Amino acid sequence: xxxxxxxxxxxxxxxxxxxxxxxxxxxxxxxxxxxxxxxxxxxxxxxxxxxxxxxxxxxxxxxxxxxxxxxxxxxxxxxxxxxxxxxxxxxxxxxxxxxxxxxxxxxxxxxxxxxxxxxxxxxxxxxxxxxxxxxxxxxxxxxxxxxxxxxxxxxxxxxxxxxxxxxxxxxxxxxxxxxxxxxxxxxxxxxxxxxxxxxxxxxxxxxxxxxxxxxxxxxxxxxxxxxxxxxxxxxxxxxxxxxxxxxxxxxxxxxxxxxxxxxxxxxxxxxxxxxxxxxxxxxxxxxxxxxxxxxxxxxxxxxxxxxxxxxxxxxxxxxxxxxxxxxxxxxxxxxxxxxxxxxxxxxxxxxxxxxxxxxxxxxxxxxxxxxxxxxxxxxxxxxxxxxxxxxxxxxxxxxxxxxxxxx
Amino acid sequence: xxxxxxxxxxxxxxxxxxxxxxxxxxxxxxxxxxxxxxxxxxxxxxxxxxxxxxxxxxxxxxxxxxxxxxxxxxxxxxxxxxxxxxxxxxxxxxxxxxxxxxxxxxxxxxxxxxxxxxxxxxxxxxxxxxxxxxxxxxxxxxxxxxxxxxxxxxxxxxxxxxxxxxxxxxxxxxxxxxxxxxxxxxxxxxxxxxxxxxxxxxxxxxxxxxxxxxxxxxxxxxxxxxxxxxxxxxxxxxxxxxxxxxxxxxxxxxxxxxxxxxxxxxxxxxxxxxxxxxxxxxxxxxxxxxxxxxxxxxxxxxxxxxxxxxxxxxxxxxxxxxxxxxxxxxxxxxxxxxxxxxxxxxxxxxxxxxxxxxxxxxxxxxxxxxxxxxxxxxxxxxxxxxxxxxxxxxxxxxxxxxxxxxx
Numbered sequence: 113x114x115x116x117x118x119x120x121x122x123x124x125x126x127x128x129x130x131x132x133x134x135x136x137x138x139x140x141x142x143x144x145x146x147x148x149x150x151x152x153x154x155x156x157x158x159x160x161x162x163x164x165x166x167x168x169x170x171x172x173x174x175x176x177x178x179x180x181x182x183x184x185x186x187x188x189x190x191x192x193x194x195x196x197x198x199x200x201x202x203x204x205x206x207x208x209x210x211x212x213x214x215x216x217x218x219x220x221x222x223x224x225x226x227x228x229x230x231x232x233x234x235x236x237x238x239x240x241x242x243x244x245x246x247x248x249x250x251x252x253x254x255x256x257x258x259x260x261x262x263x264x265x266x267x268x269x270x271x272x273x274x275x276x277x278x279x280x281x282x283x284x285x286x287x288x289x290x291x292x293x294x295x296x297x298x299x300x301x302x303x304x305x306x307x308x309x310x311x312x313x314x315x316x317x318x319x320x321x322x323x324x325x326x327x328x329x330x331x332x333x334x335x336x337x338x339x340x341x342x343x344x345x346x347x348x349x350x351x352x353x354x355x356x357x358x359x360x361x362x363x364x365x366x367x368x369x370x371x372x373x374x375x376x377x378x379x380x381x382x383x384x385x386x387x388x389x390x391x392x393x394x395x396x397x398x399x400x401x402x403x404x405x406x407x408x409x410x411x412x413x414x415x416x417x418x419x420x421x422x423x424x425x426x427x428x429x430x431x432x433x434x435x436x437x438x439x440x441x442x443x444x445x446x447x448x449x450x451x452x453x454x455x456x457x458x459x460x461x462x463x464x465x466x467x468x469x470x471x472x473x474x475x476x477x478x479x480x481x482x483x484x485x486x487x488x489x490x491x492x493x494x495x496x497x498x499x500x501x502x503x504x505x506x507x508x509x510x511x512x513x514x515x516x517x518x519x
Numbered sequence: 520x521x522x523x524x525x526x527x528x529x530x531x532x533x534x535x536x537x538x539x540x541x542x543x544x545x546x547x548x549x550x551x552x553x554x555x556x557x558x559x560x561x562x563x564x565x566x567x568x569x570x571x572x573x574x575x576x577x578x579x580x581x582x583x584x585x586x587x588x589x590x591x592x593x594x595x596x597x598x599x600x601x602x603x604x605x606x607x608x609x610x611x612x613x614x615x616x617x618x619x620x621x622x623x624x625x626x627x628x629x630x631x632x633x634x635x636x637x638x639x640x641x642x643x644x645x646x647x648x649x650x651x652x653x654x655x656x657x658x659x660x661x662x663x664x665x666x667x668x669x670x671x672x673x674x675x676x677x678x679x680x681x682x683x684x685x686x687x688x689x690x691x692x693x694x695x696x697x698x699x700x701x702x703x704x705x706x707x708x709x710x711x712x713x714x715x716x717x718x719x720x721x722x723x724x725x726x727x728x729x730x731x732x733x734x735x736x737x738x739x740x741x742x743x744x745x746x747x748x749x750x751x752x753x754x755x756x757x758x759x760x761x762x763x764x765x766x767x768x769x770x771x772x773x774x775x776x777x778x779x780x781x782x783x784x785x786x787x788x789x790x791x792x793x794x795x796x797x798x799x800x801x802x803x804x805x806x807x808x809x810x811x812x813x814x815x816x817x818x819x820x821x822x823x824x825x826x827x828x829x830x831x832x833x834x835x836x837x838x839x840x841x842x843x844x845x846x847x848x849x850x851x852x853x854x855x856x857x858x859x860x861x862x863x864x865x866x867x868x869x870x871x872x873x874x875x876x877x878x879x880x881x882x883x884x885x886x887x888x889x890x891x892x893x894x895x896x897x898x899x900x901x902x903x904x905x906x907x908x909x910x911x912x913x914x915x916x917x918x919x920x921x922x923x924x925x926x
Contacts, residue, residue, distance in 0.1 A: 167850030167858055197843050197858070199875030232843020233876045342830045342844070343851035422829065422913070423749045426921035436604050436639020437749070443574030444750035451574055451604070468606030469640045506829070508915035514833035 116281045117375040123275030125259030126291035127314035129153040129354025132258045133251035134265030137244025139230070139237055140192035145265035147244040150310055151186040151217065151252060156353045158184035159323035160225065161330050163347035170195045170202030171226040172346060174210065181222045182319055187310060187350055188213050189266050190241060191295075192230040196345040205236045212242055216249045227308050227348045229268055229295060263293035266308055269513060270297045274386040280315075280375035282368040286359035288315040290379050296387035297339065297394075309334070309349040309383060315372060316355035317362040325373040326351045333380040336412060337502045338419040339391040351376070388502045393509030398428055399502055400488045402442075404453075406495040410446050414490060415501030417445030425506030428486060433477030435463040442490055453493030458486070523688045524782040530682025532666030533698035534721035536560040536761025539665045540658035541672030544651025546637070546644055547599035552672035554651040557717055558593040558624065558659060563760045565591035566730035567632065568737050570754035577602045577609030578633040579753060581617065588629045589726055594717060594757055595620050596673050597648060598702075599637040603752040612643045619649055623656045634715050634755045636675055636702060670700035673715055676920060677704045681793040687722075687782035689775040693766035695722040697786050703794040704746065704801075716741070716756040716790060722779060723762035724769040732780040733758045740787035743819060744909045745826040746798040758783070795909045800916030805835055806909055807895045809849075811860075813902040817853050821897060822908030824852030832913030835893060840884030842870040849897055860900030865893070 125132050130152055134145040160179045162172050178184050188209055195202045210221035217223075228236070251258070263275040277291035292311040311326075330349055355361075362372050389397045400418050405411035418424050418441045427434040439456055443449055451467040459480030461472035472480075480486070532539050537559055541552040567586045569579050585591050595616055602609045617628035624630075635643070658665070670682040684698035699718040718733075737756055762768075769779050796804045807825050812818035825831050825848045834841040846863055850856055858874035866887030868879035879887075887893070 165847060165850040166854060166856040167847050194843070197846055197871060197874065197876060199858075199873060201875065231841070232847060233841075233871065235876075342828045342848060345843075345847045345850065421749045422917070423921055426918055429918065430922035432922065434638070434640075436601070436752075439604055440572060440574050440639060440752045441749060443572040443752065447573060449573040464604060464640065466606060467604065468608065469604060469642075506918060508918045510829070511833055511836065511913060511915045511918060514830055515837035515839065 116371040117278040117378055120277045120279050120289065122256040122277045122291055123259040123263050123293045124150055124291045124310055124312045125254050125256055126277035127289040127312045127354060129314050129356035130312045131252040131254045132262035133248045133253060134261045135244050135248045135251060138240045139190055145261065146191045147241060147248055148189040148262045148265035149186070149248045149252060150262060152352045152354050154354050154356060155183065155185055156355045157317055157319040157322045158350065158352050159319060159326040160348060160350045161327055163344055165343050165345050167197065167345050169228060169346040170198055170206045171228045172348060174206040175225045175227065175348060178222050178225055183220065183222050184225045185223050185352065186217070186219065187225045187227060189227045189308065191266055191268050193228060193234055193236050194230050194232045194346050195228040195236045196232040198235055201235055205238045208238060209241060212245050216246055225350050227346065229266065229308050229346055232345060259291065266293060266295045268295065269392055270295055270390055272386070272390045274383060274390070276379055276382045278375050278379050280371060282359055282362065282371050288313055288357040288359050288372070290375055292379050292383050294383040294387060297390050297392045307344065307347055307387060311349070311351040311379065313351070313353045314355065314357035315353050315359065315362050316357065317353050317372065321362065321364045321369065322351060322353055325376050328373065329377040329380045332377055333384045336499060337384045337388045338416060339388060339504055385502055388504050391504035392513045393507040394504030395507055396428055396484060396486055396505045398486045398488065398504060399500060400490070401500050402490045402492065403498040404492040404494055405497040406448050408497045408499050410448065411497050411499035412501060414442040414446040414492070415499055417441040418488065419501050419503035422506055429505035429507050431478060431481040433458060433463065433474055433481055435477065438488060439464055446492065448494055449492060455491040457489040523778040524685040524785055527684045527686050527696065529663035529684045529698055530666040530670050530700045531557055531698045531717055531719045532661050532663055533684035534696040534719045534761060536721050536763035537719045538659040538661045539669035540655045540660060541668045542651050542655045542658060545647045546597055552668065553598045554648060554655055555596040555669045555672035556593070556655045556659060557669060559759045559761050561761045561763060562590070562592055563762045564724055564726040564729045565757065565759050566726060566733040567755060567757045568734055570751055572750050572752050574604065574752050576635060576753045577605055577613045578635045579755060580610070581613040582632040582634065582755060585629045585632055590627065590629050591632045592630050592759065593624070593626065594632040594634060596634045596715065598673055598675050600635060600641055600643050601637045601639045601753050602635040602643045604640040605642055608642055612645045615645060616648060619652050623653055632757050634753065636673065636715050636753055639752060666698065673700060673702045675702065676799055677702055677797055679793065679797045681790060683786060683789045685782050685786050687778060689766055689769065689778050695720055695764040695766050695779070697782055699786050699790050701790040701794060704797050704799045714751065714754055714794060718756065718758040718786065720758070720760045721762065721764035722760050722766065722769050723764065724760050724779065728769065728771045728776065729758060729760055732783050735780065736784040736787045739784055740791045743906060744791045744795045745823060746795060746911055792909055795911050798911035799920045800914040801911030802914055803835055803891060803893055803912045805893045805895065805911060806907060807897070808907050809897045809899065810905040811899040811901055812904040813855050815904045815906050817855065818904050818906035819908060821849040821853040821899070822906055824848040825895065826908050826910035829913050832910070836912035836914050838885060838888040840865060840870065840881055840888055842884065845895055846871055853899065855901055856899060857901070862898040864896040
């Protein structure tokens with residue numbers, strides 16, 4: 113599809129009809145905002161995808177039920193504590209949070225999606241959260257600055273702000289805006305929603321259509337990134353639609369629906385790649401394109417094996433063209449692979465073809481791995497399916513961050 | 520089964536009827552033996568398991584065919600070069616090696632299993648290997664010292680020698696000896712044979728029975744260890760039987776066959792755990808016991824998810840009782856998991872039960888993770904299947920070793 117979007121400033125408050133805010137309530141030990149609120153001014157549409165981990169955090173279990181009511185129009189988010197593996201007390205803390213937020217805003221509890229990120233297995237300091245809620249409600253604001261503050265408050269070990277917004281041309285002179293904020297930077301792996309992500313749009317769209325578009329967008333973007341292959345207990349991607357754009361409703365099966373989904377996918381892609389680029393300890397962003405696969409599933413499997421292998425990630429870290437690691441990872445992840453048909457490019461250089469090295473020299477391959485961004489292209493020569501998987505390198509800094517995260 | 524074995528000194532030359540040797544031929548840059556030879560004095564039985572990686576090294580392809588002839592009685596092994604991803608030239612180099620070894624020993628080429636370990640994607644320096652072969656043949660010797668020299672020559676990034684031998688009581692006053700040597704320490708993951716391993720026995724046993732026993736032993740031991748989840752292109756486990764013990768033949772379906780398999784499994788277990796204990800950069804050996812699983816497959820999957828997660832491995836490295844990482848790894852790997860039925864112990868301390876933390880304190884859990892060996896016990900409460908998976912921690916040293924291995 114031809115590009116039907118352009119980047120615009122801001123994040124979750126870029127579309128019409130959204131207000132956001134964040135405060136510090138003291139859940140995190142560092143002095144930073146750790147409680148955030150996002151509100152849609154209308155009872156529009158909501159869609160969400162959640163972790164497929166059987167150990168789902170209390171806020172995820174709450175939010176699944178809330179989304180099912182079709183009435184979600186706001187999100188309360190805290191960082192610093194995942195409220196996962198916290199049993200009945202965790203459930204109560206979520207219900208208390210939603211009830212208090214509802215009281216403050218004149219909403220119902222089921223209007224709230226609740227999301228948490230941080231350490232697993234510790235009870236939420238609910239008093240601190242409840243103390244912060246009235247303050248964050250008072251700060252609600254539709255400015256781009258408020259959206260940015262929201263985006264900062266959901267971060268944990270991230271080193272960069274992760275937000276983006278697009279204007280989407282729906283055709284016929286109509287356009288809508290989409291915005292979003294996301295967080296990394298550990299427990300990031302494909303196969304589920306991955307991480308906390310809040311998307312907004314001023315499009316008028318029915319919830320079922322929004323849900324379908326969101327699921328496909330997440331499958332193609334968030335589910336194809338990997339930092340450490342560890343699927344979180346808290347992964348949530350929420351999309352709220354206010355319907356306040358000056359554009360006709362987006363209806364299923366139309367060109368406008370296809371354009372909207374393309375823009376939503378682009379927004380998810382932009383945000384997902386920001387996560388990988390800021391992976392814990394990462395120094396390189398790696399794009400793995402797998403083509404000629406017998407199926408998309410096997411293309412993703414081959415790409416993901418490279419993305420997840422610590423041996424591959426170490427070679428990517430040092431910029432060492434030890435391409436045998438990439439080929440052998442594909443070899444155990446993609447059973448139909450045939451060496452004679454397989455080609456591996458690093459950048460534009462052919463590292464491996466017809467079962468043997470070359471023709472590129474080691475110096476050429478090393479040069480192709482020297483930059484901040486590395487492209488690996490694996491041609492399987494078996495079919496027409498393809499997929500792109502994103503990952504980062506594995507550094508000593510990753511070990512340092514994650515060996516000491518808890519204490 | 521009651522223990523029917525006892526440890527004895529030595530490795531591959533501990534059983535009767537085996538000679539071994541090793542020399543330096545210059546394939547590795549470091550000054551160490553890199554060419555090894557193991558010969559059975561009789562045309563006994565041979566069994567082997569190989570990598571399931573679709574990118575199989577040239578020596579693996581050769582050895583699969585050789586084993587199928589039923590005539591393997593010797594092995595030529597080199598370290599420093601995997602001869603993988605080397606196309607037709609790689610195939611020719613293996614054939615040349617086998618032909619030369621056959622000429623020197625008066626054997627046929629198909630009497631040789633060939634095994635290589637080292638860098639992938641570089642052509643074997645065949646002239647160096649051919650120069651070394653007559654020297655290694657001249658050194659062949661049945662002493663325990665010769666077996667140890669063989670075991671040292673197959674190592675790469677290993678820091679410790681890995682050999683073991685057992686005497687197995689077959690019942691009725693008869694006993695046989697089993698010996699073995701193995702190597703780590705990277706590209707180690709379950710799901711295939713894993714690494715290069717050479718097992719010997721003086722039992723008289725038919726090849727089909729030996730093959731069945733070996734496959735089951737490998738499935739329960741080598742296929743349940745993980746250092747870095749990267750399946751090698753060269754994994755080979757060979758078992759040769761000379762038949763020279765002073766004991767009646769081991770026949771299928773007898774108590775002697777069960778005892779032999781139990782001892783073979785114990786030998787594989789001993790060698791496999793040595794690999795994990797010497798994982799690249801490893802400082803801790805981790806035993807993950809999963810019980811109450813609906814199936815062995817899911818027990819292994821849950822254990823393996825913990826063993827493979829870099830987040831779990833970093834927590835294990837620092838001895839940080841961040842047990843939420845262990846529980847969440849099981850949660851994405853074992854779909855039937857139910858939080859209410861799940862319990863996680865670190866050592867003897869209960870970290871997580873009925874979906875919530877405790878009752879053990881953080882200090883108690885930290886103490887349980889402080890030693891050189893750590894036990895994680897995950898009780899799923901779903902069924903009767905169980906499995907034990909072994910892994911090691913992830914350290915900055917792993918990154919250092921693997922970021923710089925190639926150059």
